[in-house]
Amino acid sequence: MKILVHTAGSxxxxxxxxxxxxxxxxxxxxxxxxxxxxxxxxxxWKPPPELVRDLAHAKxxxxxxxxxxxxxxxxALPRDVLLVRLDDAGMAEQMIEYVLHAVIRRYxxxxxxxxxxxxxxxxxxxxxxxxxxxxxxxxAGVLGAEVARAFVRLxxxxxxxxxxxxxxxxxxxxxxxxxxxxxLASTRVLVCLLPLTRETKDLLDQVRLAxxxxxxxxVNVARGAVVVDADLLALIDSGHLEGATLDVFRDEPxxxxxxxxxxxxxxxxxxxxxxxxxxxSVAQISAKIRRLEAGLPVTGIVDRRHGY
Amino acid sequence: MKILVHTAGSxxxxxxxxxxxxxxxxxxxxxxxxxxxxxxxxxxWKPPPELVRDLAHAKxxxxxxxxxxxxxxxxALPRDVLLVRLDDAGMAEQMIEYVLHAVIRRYxxxxxxxxxxxxxxxxxxxxxxxxxxxxxxxxAGVLGAEVARAFVRLxxxxxxxxxxxxxxxxxxxxxxxxxxxxxLASTRVLVCLLPLTRETKDLLDQVRLAxxxxxxxxVNVARGAVVVDADLLALIDSGHLEGATLDVFRDEPxxxxxxxxxxxxxxxxxxxxxxxxxxxSVAQISAKIRRLEAGLPVTGIVDRRHGY
Numbered sequence: 001m002k003i004l005v006h007t008a009g010s011x012x013x014x015x016x017x018x019x020x021x022x023x024x025x026x027x028x029x030x031x032x033x034x035x036x037x038x039x040x041x042x043x044x045w046k047p048p049p050e051l052v053r054d055l056a057h058a059k060x061x062x063x064x065x066x067x068x069x070x071x072x073x074x075x076a077l078p079r080d081v082l083l084v085r086l087d088d089a090g091m092a093e094q095m096i097e098y099v100l101h102a103v104i105r106r107y108x109x110x111x112x113x114x115x116x117x118x119x120x121x122x123x124x125x126x127x128x129x130x131x132x133x134x135x136x137x138x139x140a141g142v143l144g145a146e147v148a149r150a151f152v153r154l155x156x157x158x159x160x161x162x163x164x165x166x167x168x169x170x171x172x173x174x175x176x177x178x179x180x181x182x183x184l185a186s187t188r189v190l191v192c193l194l195p196l197t198r199e200t201k202d203l204l205d206q207v208r209l210a211x212x213x214x215x216x217x218x219v220n221v222a223r224g225a226v227v228v229d230a231d232l233l234a235l236i237d238s239g240h241l242e243g244a245t246l247d248v249f250r251d252e253p254x255x256x257x258x259x260x261x262x263x264x265x266x267x268x269x270x271x272x273x274x275x276x277x278x279x280x281s282v283a284q285i286s287a288k289i290r291r292l293e294a295g296l297p298v299t300g301i302v303d304r305r306h307g308y
Numbered sequence: 309m310k311i312l313v314h315t316a317g318s319x320x321x322x323x324x325x326x327x328x329x330x331x332x333x334x335x336x337x338x339x340x341x342x343x344x345x346x347x348x349x350x351x352x353w354k355p356p357p358e359l360v361r362d363l364a365h366a367k368x369x370x371x372x373x374x375x376x377x378x379x380x381x382x383x384a385l386p387r388d389v390l391l392v393r394l395d396d397a398g399m400a401e402q403m404i405e406y407v408l409h410a411v412i413r414r415y416x417x418x419x420x421x422x423x424x425x426x427x428x429x430x431x432x433x434x435x436x437x438x439x440x441x442x443x444x445x446x447x448a449g450v451l452g453a454e455v456a457r458a459f460v461r462l463x464x465x466x467x468x469x470x471x472x473x474x475x476x477x478x479x480x481x482x483x484x485x486x487x488x489x490x491x492l493a494s495t496r497v498l499v500c501l502l503p504l505t506r507e508t509k510d511l512l513d514q515v516r517l518a519x520x521x522x523x524x525x526x527v528n529v530a531r532g533a534v535v536v537d538a539d540l541l542a543l544i545d546s547g548h549l550e551g552a553t554l555d556v557f558r559d560e561p562x563x564x565x566x567x568x569x570x571x572x573x574x575x576x577x578x579x580x581x582x583x584x585x586x587x588x589s590v591a592q593i594s595a596k597i598r599r600l601e602a603g604l605p606v607t608g609i610v611d612r613r614h615g616y
């Protein structure tokens with residue numbers, strides 16, 4: 001069994017070491033030393049188009065992240081080449097940390113308390129009503145559902161929106177384009193965890209963002225291109241939206257001249273909300289390779305019609 | 309049945325309204341309109357000494373907060389006047405929000421990212437090791453145990469220290485003075501949730517704080533007098549401690565000239581981590597009054613020997 005690895009500049013040696021330990025019977029090497037046409041399996045992050053094109057005989061391609069939007073050439077591959085995303089591999093826990101922090105920071109007004117400390121002001125602010133602080137999560141896959149449960153445990157009203165209805169205990173489910181407006185209208189803090197697909201690109205434009213109630217807040221930890229930057233800025237500047245915490249951007253690194261950098265109501269971080277962990281990912285992928293070799297089904301297969 | 313209410317300037321009307329609804333058979337009034345000597349039960353927050361002294365014939369006194377250190381005159385009351393603290397009444401959830409935010413802010417280095425945004429710097433910092441980021445909780449009562457469980461769910465190593473050993477799933481328990489040093493030595497972020505008693509006053513002095521490993525961080529959400537301010541400042545300034553998030557202080561409001569206000573490594577808030585909620589508290593207290601009237605035991609009775 002031949003396994004090809006391409007990690008786009010991140011530490012491929014760590015991936016190969018971990019794979020060698022997990023699958024000692026396999027031949028594992030990085031591209032282009034290993035020929036793509038010979039590979040049974042490939043682990044890829046941001047592969048060049050010529051690499052993907054040569055994988056027509058592979059059994060499965062594992063994407064080393066949650067979103068597969070970095071591989072547009074996949075649509076040209078034969079249907080029997082399985083495309084498999086990471087199910088979680090330690091990302092949910094990191095995502096929960098990031099989103100909990102961002103939402104509690106807003107709900108408990110910790111930025112206002114930073115200002116008060118600077119001014120030497122001792123003042124207990126009246127607490128925002130938690131019943132009115134509905135957390136609305138766009139996208140209810142593995143990560144979205146875990147984030148939803150974390151907010152339920154803290155007593156927040158929680159709702160999710162996804163393509164198809166989801167049953168998550170304590171969470172209101174909205175589904176499909178026809179329910180998006182009512183989902184947005186009842187959301188106080190919008191957490192975007194959508195995959196980037198044809199349907200979600202530019203989804204959060206002026207019209208959609210304006211459906212949020214006045215004073216709403218956006219947290220985007222999914223993909224920058226789901227949000228129309230200029231529309232978000234216009235709605236913050238008009239006072240309709242209170243602000244945003246952004247971890248992802250249409251172009252990364254975010255260009256120096258982009259107005260997000262120094263906007264007083266935007267908190268930004270350089271795509272750090274959840275990073276792929278080598279050990280947990282290799283454990284998951286090697287278990288799936290063993291199942292596939294044994295003719296058993298695996299979870300996380302990307303539906304190419306929907307792109308996630 | 310006569311119930312006396314004294315809430316030290318906060319909204320006593322809301323308490324009396326809620327009590328009237330919960331216990332319509334009782335006569336409820338605020339002190340001094342209601343005489344203390346006639347009261348069967350008293351709900352108190354920061355009462356004057358002359359009020360407490362006159363409660364020698366009451367069946368029970370309910371303290372409207374988690375800590376009873378605001379009532380030093382209690383020791384003079386007859387032993388058969390029960391002193392009852394609030395078990396939780398919505399405080400644990402607020403405390404979890406506050407402490408999660410403070411610890412994740414430090415662990416995920418969100419203050420460093422604020423600086424990077426100001427400088428226009430796109431740089432993904434290497435992640436601190438979660439295995440080495442042990443959350444150590446001083447005090448494992450109702451609040452401490454709930455906070456511990458919240459960190460266990462997020463995958464942090466968690467340990468608690470209390471007077472007597474505690475069994476909390478996934479949490480290492482240290483107990484008694486003889487285990488305090490080893491607890492401190494293995495704690496990366498110390499969360500203080502201790503009641504203020506003779507034993508805990510000034511507990512976190514130069515000697516104790518120096519037992520924490522270099523780079524440790526303090527979060528105090530209990531009582532300011534557990535920490536010796538000058539010793540904390542000296543250990544931060546020497547570089548032994550990384551900093552502190554403080555919600556409580558020896559004197560409140562914190563005096564204008566106190567060095568905590570403008571210290572670059574101290575985040576402070578004006579005693580807002582968890583506030584008493586009228587509805588939840590009255591529901592709990594009225595249920596306890598009904599049990600006491602029926603001769604049944606109640607939870608939350610303060611042990612006067614230990615002061616909590």
